[in-house]
Amino acid sequence: DAGITQSPRHKVTETGTPVTLRCHQTENHRYMYWYRQDPGHGLRLIHYSYGVKDTDKGEVSDGYSVSRSKTEDFLLTLESATSSQTSVYFCAISDRGGGPDTQYFGPGTRLTVL
């Protein structure tokens, strides 16, 4: 299994509070991604990173920000959580080492916003 951990694994929070989710990898992969998964919508890309301090938006980036100060860590922040951000969040990594853009997923974080 790819060395990817996510923390916390479960979180319940109140509307309007800030929340930060962490993805940590031990594979030294350059690319990291944050997805959310909701019934009826599949996996949707929130933000991704193509290197330290290099990030870009995905298709559902509103209300989310990210930071990557080290190769191994990619943080996802909900500045002011809303009930619509209740979801399962997955981090993924990829090395894009000349082959197919295979992504490997972390175990996920289940976030509930009350």
Next chain:
Amino acid sequence: QKEVEQNSGPLSVPEGAIASLNCTYSDRGSQSFFWYRQYSGKSPELIMFIYSNGDKEDGRFTAQLNKASQYVSLLIRDSQPSDSATYLCAVNGSSNTGKLIFGQGTTLQVKP
């Protein structure tokens, strides 16, 4: 909006049968195609990828790609109850950013 379409199912097959899962995509410039399996409450795990037209076999799994028809499929031979899961099709698109576009997934049920 570039799309990847899958029938959400559930697709129900008896144990030992061949399960056929299908996926279509809209971006004709897509280069790489992936199949992930996701058990309930777990994260997606890669089954296989394909990037050349034709078939690619790995054990009981065969991926089939037809770029002219913008169609990719996954066949599971000798289906087992442990194959019961949601299967996600993903396509890399033509933007060369490494981003994948996922279908909604097909739920497969293998009945003993």
